[in-house]
Structures are given as structure tokens and as C-alpha cells.
Amino acid sequence: MGEVRAKRMPRAVRERQMLDAAVRVFGERGYRAASMDDIAELAGVSKPLVYLYLNSKEELFSACIRRESAALVAAVRAGVSGAGGADRQLWDGLRAFFTHTAHNPDGWAVLHSHARTGGEPFAVEVTAMREEIVAFVTGLIAAAAREAHGDPALPDREVAGLAQALVGAAESLAGWAGTDPSVTAKEAAATLMNFAWSGLGNLMEGRRWSPAPGA
Amino acid sequence: MGEVRAKRMPRAVRERQMLDAAVRVFGERGYRAASMDDIAELAGVSKPLVYLYLNSKEELFSACIRRESAALVAAVRAGVSGAGGADRQLWDGLRAFFTHTAHNPDGWAVLHSHARTGGEPFAVEVTAMREEIVAFVTGLIAAAAREAHGDPALPDREVAGLAQALVGAAESLAGWAGTDPSVTAKEAAATLMNFAWSGLGNLMEGRRWSPAPGA
Numbered sequence: 001m002g003e004v005r006a007k008r009m010p011r012a013v014r015e016r017q018m019l020d021a022a023v024r025v026f027g028e029r030g031y032r033a034a035s036m037d038d039i040a041e042l043a044g045v046s047k048p049l050v051y052l053y054l055n056s057k058e059e060l061f062s063a064c065i066r067r068e069s070a071a072l073v074a075a076v077r078a079g080v081s082g083a084g085g086a087d088r089q090l091w092d093g094l095r096a097f098f099t100h101t102a103h104n105p106d107g108w109a110v111l112h113s114h115a116r117t118g119g120e121p122f123a124v125e126v127t128a129m130r131e132e133i134v135a136f137v138t139g140l141i142a143a144a145a146r147e148a149h150g151d152p153a154l155p156d157r158e159v160a161g162l163a164q165a166l167v168g169a170a171e172s173l174a175g176w177a178g179t180d181p182s183v184t185a186k187e188a189a190a191t192l193m194n195f196a197w198s199g200l201g202n203l204m205e206g207r208r209w210s211p212a213p214g215a
Numbered sequence: 216m217g218e219v220r221a222k223r224m225p226r227a228v229r230e231r232q233m234l235d236a237a238v239r240v241f242g243e244r245g246y247r248a249a250s251m252d253d254i255a256e257l258a259g260v261s262k263p264l265v266y267l268y269l270n271s272k273e274e275l276f277s278a279c280i281r282r283e284s285a286a287l288v289a290a291v292r293a294g295v296s297g298a299g300g301a302d303r304q305l306w307d308g309l310r311a312f313f314t315h316t317a318h319n320p321d322g323w324a325v326l327h328s329h330a331r332t333g334g335e336p337f338a339v340e341v342t343a344m345r346e347e348i349v350a351f352v353t354g355l356i357a358a359a360a361r362e363a364h365g366d367p368a369l370p371d372r373e374v375a376g377l378a379q380a381l382v383g384a385a386e387s388l389a390g391w392a393g394t395d396p397s398v399t400a401k402e403a404a405a406t407l408m409n410f411a412w413s414g415l416g417n418l419m420e421g422r423r424w425s426p427a428p429g430a
Contacts, residue, residue, distance in 0.1 A: 030335055087424065113338070116331040120245055123332050161398070161406035164391040165384035172383020173376060183376070191376035197424045199414040208409055212303065 015053055018043045023064050027106025031061055031118035065115050065122060068107035069129035075100035076133065086144030086204070087197055093140065094170065094192055098185035101174040112175055130167070138163040141200065148204035162203070166196055230268055233258045238279050242321025246276055246333035280330050280337060283322035284344035290315035291348065301359030301419070302412055308355065309385065309407055313400035316389040327390055345382065353378040356415065363419035381411055
């Protein structure tokens with residue numbers, strides 16, 4: 001038993017080291033420019049071992065996308081404690097999102113930029129992750145709207161649109177923060193909170209913006 | 216003179232037909248899956264003529280990105296009349312953006328999806344267009360903040376972040392509207408306006424959201 005466990009542990013550890021190295025190299029150089037030699041060297045293993053564990057550059061990149069997607073979704077879910085009102089939950093979720101992307105710049109670059117530029121099969125994987133986040137945010141906004149007893153209630157369709165707007169704004173700000181290291185996670189979250197909250201908050205209370213007649 | 220003009224007109228017209236066909240085929244199928252045969256057939260010209268005019272599939276795709284970028288930027292600029300307050304200008308700009316993307320779904324797909332999945336050189340071109348739109352929106356928000364005499368004034372850095380948030384939200388909503396034909400341009404613009412305006416509007420009047428102490 002002890003021997004089996006001793007054999008299995010190194011495999012899991014080694015695989016993690018390979019994925020860590022791969023995320024870093026893919027994140028810095030993009031999918032096409034990254035080389036398996038560099039990934040193996042950074043992981044401290046031979047190139048044949050990388051192929052033995054992860055089959056091909058395509059599968060290694062897919063494994064990076066899956067791991068980084070799962071980590072990002074888990075960080076956002078864990079960040080939203082469920083305590084406090086809707087603004088507190090939104091703030092907690094945004095802080096968690098921007099903190100995670102700031103601490104994992106290569107993982108974020110893989111998801112936000114390189115998965116798409118790598119080609120359509122990878123774009124499909126990252127789209128699935130994005131839909132999971134949009135669904136989570138949609139649930140939060142719908143719950144907040146119910147809690148606020150907005151009258152008229154926000155229709156499901158508008159809640160879905162608001163979730164798309166919020167997720168798109170967060171992605172854009174994380175990309176911007178990633179190109180300017182002086183922008184902190186808290187600052188990015190506060191900018192988005194100020195942008196979004198009063199808008200969402202007003203909507204939940206039934207206060208809408210409307211164009212002047214004819215506009 | 217008449218003859219020269221008669222020869223030149225068809226070239227410009229034909230080139231436009233080729234680009235129209237290319238945007239449609241690239242928009243529907245993506246960069247890699249699109250074939251020059253299909254583009255030539257849809258344009259009603261021979262494949263060698265497409266190569267004679269536009270050199271290669273890469274250059275044809277780049278020409279599509281440039282044309283569609285310029286058209287989108289021009290539509291947004293033209294939409295913002297400069298009349299009315301900041302909310303009217305934002306509303307006009309958003310209507311123009313969503314109307315243009317709804318009327319040009321293939322052009323939007325080229326810019327929003329396929330330019331990135333096509334690979335890094337194309338992603339660079341579309342990033343340049345995005346920066347132009349962000350700069351334009353930054354100017355609008357800064358002008359609106361000055362007009363509102365916000366005290367404390369919005370720092371440049373925050374205005375830049377707000378412009379990133381607004382552009383990201385608009386991109387995300389246009390992508391969503393593109394997958395659901397029942398979402399009209401006016402509805403998408405109204406959703407974003409309701410999301411964004413009260414937030415921006417409050418900020419310009421110096422009313423900020425702040426977290427509870429310790430949050």
C-alpha cells in the first residue's frame with residue numbers, strides 16, 4: 001500500500017508541475033509561440049515525459065484551459081460569502097475575481113487572450129467557462145432583485161442582459177489591469193462597483209433610465 | 216477619360232463585392248473554415264481574380280477586419296450627435312453601436328470572434344480598433360464629468376477604467392444579442408444604459424459607492 005501511494009504522489013505532483021510550467025509559458029508567449037521544450041525545461045522534466053503525461057501540445061493547452069477555468073470559477077464562487085445585501089455580494093464577487101486574475105496573470109492570459117487566438121476548439125472550451133460565470137452572476141442578480149422587491153420586477157431577459165454586461169465589463173477591466181501593474185485588484189473592483197452598482201441598485205428599486213421622447 | 220473611368224469603376228465595385236462576400240463567408244464560418252472558392256463564388260468572380268485583387272486569404276481577412284473596424288468606428292462617431300447632455304450622448308452612441316452590429320452580424324462576428332480565433336496577427340489589428348473606441352469613449356466620459364462639475368473630479372485613471380468597463384459591457388451584450396435574434400438593438404442599448412447610466416451619472420455628481428468598513 002505504501003509503495004502504491006509513493007508511486008502515485010509523484011505522478012500527481014509532476015503533472016501539476018508540468019501544468020504550472022505550461023500555464024506560465026502559454027500565458028507569456030501565446031499558444032503557437034510556446035514550445036514543448038521550454039515547458040519541459042521549466043517543469044524540470046524531459047520532453048518525452050510531458051508527452052507521456054499529456055499527449056500533445058493541443059491536449060496540454062486544453063488541460064491548462066480547464067484547470068484555469070475551474071480555478072477562476074471556484075475563486076469567484078468562494079468569494080461570494082452569501083452574507084450581507086446584494087451590493088456586498090457583488091463587491092465580494094468582484095474582489096475575488098480581480099484578486100484571482102491579478103495573482104494568476106498567466107492563467108488569465110490563457111483564458112482571456114490565448115484560448116481564443118489559439119483557434120476555435122479552444123475558444124469553445126473557454127466559452128463554456130464564461131457561460132458558467134454568466135449563469136452564476138445571473139442567479140445573483142435575480143436573487144438580489146427578488147430581495148429588493150423591485151416593482152415592476154426585473155424580467156428574466158433583462159437580468160440575463162445585465163449579467164452579460166457585468167461579466168463583459170469585468171473581463172475588459174481585468175485585461176486593462178493586466179496591462180498596467182499599478183492598477184490593484186481592489187481599485188479595479190471599486191471602479192466596476194461604482195460603474196455598476198448604482199445602475200443595478202436603481203433598477204432593483206424600479207428606477208429606470210429612459211430616453212427623452214423621440215431620442 | 217470616359218473609358219478610364221469605366222475601367223476604374225468596375226475595379227472598385229468588384230473589390231467591394233469581393234469584400235462583401237468575404238465578410239459574409241468569414242463571418243459565418245470563421246477564418247480557417249472559410250474557403251477562397253466559396254468567397255469567389257459568392258462574389259460572382261473567378262478565384263484567380265480574388266487572388267489578383269487581394270493577394271492571399273490572410274490579406275483578404277485583414278482587409279475585412281480593417282473595413283469592418285472603420286465602419287463600426289464611423290457608425291459610433293456619427294451616432295453621437297453632440298447634442299444634449301451626457302446621458303443623451305451615451306444613449307446615442309449605444310444605439311448607434313447596437314444598430315450597426317445588428318445590421319452587420321457577419322462584420323461583427325469577424326471583429327468580435329474570428330479576428331481573435333484567426334490568430335495573433337489579426338488579434339493585433341482588432342485590438343487597435345478597440346483602443347480607438349476606448350479612447351473615444353474615454354473622451355466622452357471625461358467631457359461629461361467636466362460638464363457635470365463633479366467634485367471631487369473624476370481622476371483620469373478612473374475615467375479610463377470606466378471606459379474599459381463600458382466598452383467591455385457593450386461587446387458582451389452585442390455578442391449576446393447576436394446569438395438571440397429576438398433581442399433588438401434598442402433593447403440591448405436600453406439594458407446597457409440602465410446598467411451604466413445611473414452608475415456613471417452618480418459618479419459624475421460625486422456620489423460613490425463604498426464598501427462597509429472591513430468589507
